Amino acid sequence: MQFQIIILGAGIIGVSSALHLQAKGYQVALIDKASPGKSTSYGNAGLIERSSVIPYSFPREFTSLLRYGLNRQADVRYNFSFLPKATPWLLSYWNHSAPAALDKAAAAMLPLIERCVAEHDQFVEAAKLNRFVKDQGWIEIFRSEKAFSKAKSDALALTKYGLAFDLLDGPALREREPHLSHTVVGGVHWLDPKTVTNPGALVEGYCSLFKERGGKVLHGDARTLKQTSTHWRIDSHNGVITAPEVVVALGPQSPDVYTKLGYRFPMGIKRGYHQHYRNLNNTSLQHPVCDTKGGFVLSQMDMGIRLTTGVELASETDAVNAIQLERCEKIARNIFPLGEPVDVEPWLGLRPCFPDMKPIIGPAPDHKGLWFNFGHAHHGLTLGPVCGRLLSEMIAGDSPFTSPTPYSASRFKY
Numbered sequence: 427m428q429f430q431i432i433i434l435g436a437g438i439i440g441v442s443s444a445l446h447l448q449a450k451g452y453q454v455a456l457i458d459k460a461s462p463g464k465s466t467s468y469g470n471a472g473l474i475e476r477s478s479v480i481p482y483s484f485p486r487e488f489t490s491l492l493r494y495g496l497n498r499q500a501d502v503r504y505n506f507s508f509l510p511k512a513t514p515w516l517l518s519y520w521n522h523s524a525p526a527a528l529d530k531a532a533a534a535m536l537p538l539i540e541r542c543v544a545e546h547d548q549f550v551e552a553a554k555l556n557r558f559v560k561d562q563g564w565i566e567i568f569r570s571e572k573a574f575s576k577a578k579s580d581a582l583a584l585t586k587y588g589l590a591f592d593l594l595d596g597p598a599l600r601e602r603e604p605h606l607s608h609t610v611v612g613g614v615h616w617l618d619p620k621t622v623t624n625p626g627a628l629v630e631g632y633c634s635l636f637k638e639r640g641g642k643v644l645h646g647d648a649r650t651l652k653q654t655s656t657h658w659r660i661d662s663h664n665g666v667i668t669a670p671e672v673v674v675a676l677g678p679q680s681p682d683v684y685t686k687l688g689y690r691f692p693m694g695i696k697r698g699y700h701q702h703y704r705n706l707n708n709t710s711l712q713h714p715v716c717d718t719k720g721g722f723v724l725s726q727m728d729m730g731i732r733l734t735t736g737v738e739l740a741s742e743t744d745a746v747n748a749i750q751l752e753r754c755e756k757i758a759r760n761i762f763p764l765g766e767p768v769d770v771e772p773w774l775g776l777r778p779c780f781p782d783m784k785p786i787i788g789p790a791p792d793h794k795g796l797w798f799n800f801g802h803a804h805h806g807l808t809l810g811p812v813c814g815r816l817l818s819e820m821i822a823g824d825s826p827f828t829s830p831t832p833y834s835a836s837r838f839k840y
Contacts, residue, residue, distance in 0.1 A: 427455070427642075427664065427665065427666075427667050427668070428667075428668050428669065429453045429454060429455040429642070429667065429668070429669040430452045430453045430454070430669055430670065430671065431447055431452050431453070431454045431455070431669055431671045431672070431673065431821070432454075432455050432457060432658060432660060432667060432668075432669040432671070432672045432673070433447075433454060433455070433456050433457065433672075433673045433675055434457055434458070434648040434651065434660070434672065434673065434674050434675060434676055434683065435457075435458055435648070435674070435675035435676040435677060435679070435680075435800075436456050436457070436458035436460070436461070436462040436463070436629075436633060436643065437458075437462075437463065437465055437466055437467035437629065437675070437676075437677055437806065437810075438463070438467040438625075438628075438629050438632075438806055438807050438810030438811075439467075439675040439677065439799050439800065439802060439806060439809075439810050439813060439814065440456060440458070440673070440675035440676075440799075441456065441462055441463070441629055441632045441633045441636060441810070441814075442545075442549070442632065442810040442811040442813065442814030442815075443673055443675055443799055443813075443814035443817050443818065444456045444636050444641055444814075445549065445632060445635065445636050445639075445641075445811075445814065446811075446814040446815050446817070446818035447814075447817075447818045447821065447822075448636060448639055448640070448641050449818075450818055450822045450824075452821075452822075454636075454641050454642070455641075455642045455643075455644055455667055455669065456633070456636065456641060456642065456643045456644070457643075457644050457645070457646045457648065457660060457662060457667065458643075458645065458646075458648075459645060459646065459647055459648070461630075462629055462630050462632075462633035462643065463625070463626040463627070463628070463629025463630045463633065464626065465677065465679075465775070466677045466678060466775050466776060466777065466778075466806060467625060467626065467629045467677075467806060467807060467810075468625060468626035468629070468773075468775070469625075469698070469700050469734070469773050469774075469775035470625055470734065470775075470806070470807050471700075471714060471716075471723035471725050471732070471734040472621050472622040472623065472624075472625050472714060472725050472727065472732070472807070473564055473619055473621055473622075473714060473723070473725075473807070473808065474542055474543055474546050474559075474619055474620040474621065474622065474807065474808050475539070475542070475619050475805055475808040476539060476540075476542055476543050476589075476616075476618040476619045476620075476808075477563075477584075477589050477591070477616040477618050477619050478539060478804075478805065478808070479532060479535075479536060479539055479584060479587045479589070480528070480532050480584075481528065481531050481532060481535060481783035481784075481803075482783065482803065482804055483522075483523035483528050483531075483783065484516070484519045484520045484522075484523040485523075486520065486523055486524070499721070499753075500719075500720045500721055500722065500735075500736070500750065500753035500754045500756075500757060501718075501719065501720055501721020501722070501736040501737070502721065502736055502737045502738075502739070503737075503738055503739070503749060503750045503753075504738070504739035504740065505738075505739065505740040505741070505744060505747075507741075508739060508740050508741050508744070509739075511741075512694065512739055514692075515692055515694040515781055516694075516739075518692060518781035518782075519694070519779075519781040521781075522781050522782045522783060523783075527782070528783075531782060531783045531784060534784055534832035534833075535783070535784060535832075536587075537827070537828035538809055538812050538813060538816070538828070539805075539808070539809075541812045541815075541827070542805075542808045542809060542811070542812050543618065543619070543620055545811035545812040545814075545815055546559075546620065546810075546811050548811070549632050549635070549811055550628075552635055553631045553632055553634065553635040554631075555627075555628055555631040555632075558622055558623050558624050558627055558628050558631070558728075559620055559621070559622055559623075559628070560620065560621045560622075560623065561620050562621065562712065562713055563615055563616045563617040563618065563619050563620075563621070563713060564615075564616055564619055564621055564713050564714040564715070564716065564723075565594070565599070565602070565603065565613045565614070565615045565616070565713045565714070565715045565716070566613055566614040566615075566616065566715075566716050566718055567599070567606070567610045567612075567613040567715050567716065567717055567718075567761070568610065568611060568612050568613060568718070568719075569609050569610055569611065569717070569719065569761075570611065571611055571612075573718070573719065574611055574612035574613075577612075577614055577718075578593050578612075578614070581593065581614050589616070589618055590616075590617040590618050591614055591615060591616050591617055592614070592615040592617065593612070593614060593615075594612055594613045594614070594615055595611075595612050596608065596610065596611050596612055599612060599613045602615065602712060602713065603711060603712060603713065603715065605709040605710075605711070605762060605763060606715070606761060606762060607760060607761055607762070609760050609761060610761060613715070615713070621713070621714050621725065622807070623725075623726065623727050623728050624727060624728045624729070625807055627728070628807075644662045644663065644664050644667065645662060645663045645664075646660055646661055646662030646663060646667065647660075647661060648660065648674075648676055648679070648682065648683050649682050649683065649686070651672065651683055651686075653687075653793060653795075653796075656670070657669060657670050657795075658670070658671070658672040658795060658796070660672075670795050671795045671796075671797065671821065672795060672796055672797065673797045673798070673799055673817065673821075674796070674797070674798050674799070674800060675799045675800055676800060677776070677778050677800055677802075677806065678693075678695055678742070678776035678777070678778040680693070680778065680798070680800040680801075681693060684790075684798070687790070687792075687793060687796070688792065689790070689792075689835070691780070691786065691801075691835070691838050692780060692781055692838060693778055693779065693780060693800075693801055694778075694779045694780070694781065695742055695776045695777065695778060695779070696737045696738070696739065696776075696777040696779055696803070696804075697737070697738040697739070697740055697742075697744075697774060697775070697776055697777070698734065698735050698736065698737065698738065698774075698775050698776075698777060699734070699735045699738070699746075699748075699750060699751045699772045699773060699774055699775075700732050700733060700734045700735065700772065700773045700775075701732070701733050701751055701755070701767055701768075701769055701772045701773070702727065702729045702730035702731065702732050702733075702767065702768040702769050703730050703731045703733065703764040703765050703766065703767055703768060704730055704731075704764075704765030704766050704767075704768055705726075705730060705731060705765060706763045706764060706765035707763065709762070709763050710726050711724060711725065711726040711731065711762065712726070714726075715761075715762070717757060717758070717761065720736075720753075720754055720757040720758070721735065721736025721737070721754070722734060722735050722736060722754040722757070722758065724758055724761070724762055729768060730765075730768045731762070731764060731765075733751070733754060733755060733758055733764075735750050735751055735754050736750070736754075737777075738750050742776055746771065746772060746774050748772060751772050777803055777804055777806075778800055778801050778802065778803065779801065779803040779804075780801045780803070780838075782837070783803065784801070784832055784833055785799070785800060785801040785802045785803070785809070785813065785833055786798045786799070786800060786801050786833060786834070786835045787799050787813055787816055787817055787820075787830060787833035788817070788820055788830050788833060788834050788835060789820070789835070790835060791835055791836050797817060797820075797821060798835055799813055799814070799817050815827065816828065816830060816833075
């Protein structure tokens with residue numbers, strides 16, 4: 427079968443790219459070995475994170491480094507055996523987290539963050555998926571007055587970005603979330619973001635819209651991708667698929683394709699877990715709540731209360747390790763009355779991250795017709811539609827809504 431564009435990867439990034447390119451008149455085939463929205467896109471905290479104007483940086487304070495070095499925290503843990511392999515990437519991440527470099531990364535990401543909600547809104551309305559999306563923001567919670575005081579100062583420092591938020595003391599916080607315990611002394615309610623009660627279903631819904639508009643979704647192995655003199659080809663369950671243009675949007679699996687083509691990008695992987703719990707005694711959360719010190723988010727999902735953990739540094743092939751989830755659950759049960767786990771075992775996902783905290787979006791430097799859209803770190807769900815728009819504008823030769831230069835693959839020595 428022949429198409430104009432093949433997109434490898436049916437997560438939020440690939441599906442969003444497919445929808446935008448389809449809207450520009452391209453015949454698009456979306457190919458994945460799994461069903462749409464079943465990999466990394468499924469396992470997040472469900473935030474369309476308009477308020478994350480500062481990227482997640484590497485801690486640089488000595489006290490923080492010492493605390494993480496002991497490897498006893500809930501928000502970040504690591505496997506000792508993995509550290510030698512991860513050290514070069516971590517050092518680069520640390521360097522890019524210096525104040526000047528972090529300001530540069532924030533400025534580069536701002537045009538994408540500013541448009542993330544509006545781009546999702548268009549897809550949600552067209553696909554009639556409003557039942558999965560709530561317009562109430564999320565709440566950052568704190569268990570000490572010192573941490574809450576610092577959070578208030580940090581929030582006020584972001585007013586230049588035009589963000590809307592409420593500062594809530596304990597009583598005001600429990601008016602919005604009556605079932606939070608008194609161990610929580612205050613919170614910042616970020617009002618601009620939207621939240622999703624079933625991220626996997628949202629991606630499936632976007633994919634259904636793509637199919638309703640005539641798009642093809644096929645099963646195949648991206649690792650079979652080959653370039654001929656005139657086009658790209660890949661093996662699918664429906665036979666050989668060809669197109670003059672191909673997009674790699676495979677998230678953490680993207681290296682399976684680009685390394686075979688000679689590229690060596692410094693992509694690191696942050697592992698993360700989630701577990702669902704039953705609602706206890708008719709309690710529920712009206713908003714996702716994030717315990718910043720514990721590094722986890724509690725969200726009311728269709729499947730129950732989802733606890734999504736922070737960062738685990740370990741090999742992609744390492745088995746599930748419940749230590750981090752157990753640490754987070756212990757804290758969470760002191761904050762909110764969780765019932766028994768719903769899932770038989772925790773879900774483990776992989777977040778693809780570059781040390782400069784920006785994705786790669788744009789053409790491959792050395793291959794005609796090859797395009798990249800991956801490395802969105804903690805914000806794949808947030809950035810899927812807006813990054814799909816930017817890539818589609820580049821492929822179509824339109825004037826992009828923002829300069830794509832900060833996301834160029836050429837910024838790395840490959």
